[in-house]
Amino acid sequence: MGRFQPPHVAHVGTVLHALEHAPRVLVLLGSANLARSVRNPFGERERAAxxxxALREAGVRRDRVIFRPLPDRFDADAWxxxxxxxxxxxxxxxxxxxxVGFEKDASTSYLRWFPGWARLVTPHRPGLNATDLRAAFLTGRPLPQGVPGPVRAFLTRFALTPAFARLQAEWVAVEAARASLPPGAHLHEERWLDVRAGQVWLNTRMGAIGRGLWELPGRVLPPGEQPVPxxxxxxxxxxxxxxxxxxxxxxxxxxxxFPARPVPLARALALPRRFHEDHHVILTRLLRGS
Incomplete structure (x- = not known):
């Protein structure tokens, strides 16, 4: 299980290690319900491809590895x-x-969430992570070692697309926004969910971060400002x-x-990757009343 944004040789090595112990491996591609962003630049089908x-280049038969999407729920039990x-x-x-996996930091603590399953620990390859790989890719720096040839080829093609240009602009805006905050800042935002007559009122983001995506109307508060409960x-x-x-x-x-316009609720529910951050998750959870 992982986001694999993008896959690299350590991910490939994990699957190869698993295939030494089992006839088939299921790879769950996380964050499959989230929009393209600097954290999740690639969709589920792009990552599976x-x-x-990369696995086929390593000699793995196609039928031994199964890929499936896994949505982010922002709820450990549901996930x-x-x-x-x-x-x-x-x-x-x-x-x-x-x-199967290794525990490199808190992001892999979920390996302990399935006590009924056996554990197969994979040796960790230090010095390689997808975060640094994304940073190099989105800032135009040379890619680090450890990028499989097919992944490198895909990234080269992707860099010619409008989506890449939008992500580069988002990267600059996210870094600038972070630099403007005090160290360790924890922010608050006010949002409204308005559902009436089969429609939900949404805003379309115009800035570089999440440009063109839907969001619940509202705003992020300045550092230190508290919302009305x-x-x-x-x-x-x-x-x-x-x-x-x-x-x-x-x-x-x-x-x-706060600007907003009506969108048919059925259409909004069917398009989770049109939403900024976790706003689709918020919408569905509040509609369920949980």
Whole structure:
């Protein structure tokens, strides 16, 4: 399980190690429901194509590795249930399952969330991570060692697309926004969820961060400003791109100063990757009343 943004040789090595111990490997591509961003530049199909091509170059038969999307839920229990469901869908209830990976930091603490499964620990290759790879790619620096040939070829093609240009602009804007904040800043934002007559009122982002994506109307508050307590709070530490940010979401029409237009609710629900950050997750969770 991972975001694989993008896949690199350590990811390939993990699958190769797993294939020494099992006939088939299921690779779950995380954050599959989130829009393209500097944190998640590549969609689920793009990552599956890159990863699959790198594995084939390493001599792996196509039928031994299965790729499936895994959405971000920003809820550990729901996410773990999705993982178990994906495994059942591929392997059924019969064969024993091993969870493969290494624990490099808190981002892999989920390896301990499946006590009924065996563990297969993969040796860690220090000095290689997708965060640094993304930084080099989006800032035009040479890619580090450890990028498989098929992945490097895909990145070369992707760098010629309008999506890459938008991501480069977003990278600059995110870095500037972070630099403007005090060290260790934790922010708050006010949002409104207005659903009426089968429509939801949304704003389309115009700035470099999340340009063209839908968001719940509202604003991010300046550092140190506290919102008026109202509605539900969404404060997962990884939900926002710039800094840890708690979203305070009230039900009902937003104040007139926040632009919004109606979008058919069924269309909005069907297009999670049209939303900024976790706003689609917020929408669906509040509609369920959980």
């Amino acid at each position: 890159m990863f699959g091509a 773990a249930a999705d993982v178990r469901g994906a495994a059942r869908g591929v392997f059924g209830e019969g064969p024993p399952i091993s969870l 109202a509605g539900a709070v969404f404060d997962h530490p990884a939900r926002a791109l710039v800094a840890p940010t708690a979203a305070h979401v009230a039900l009902g029409p937003p104040p007139a100063v």
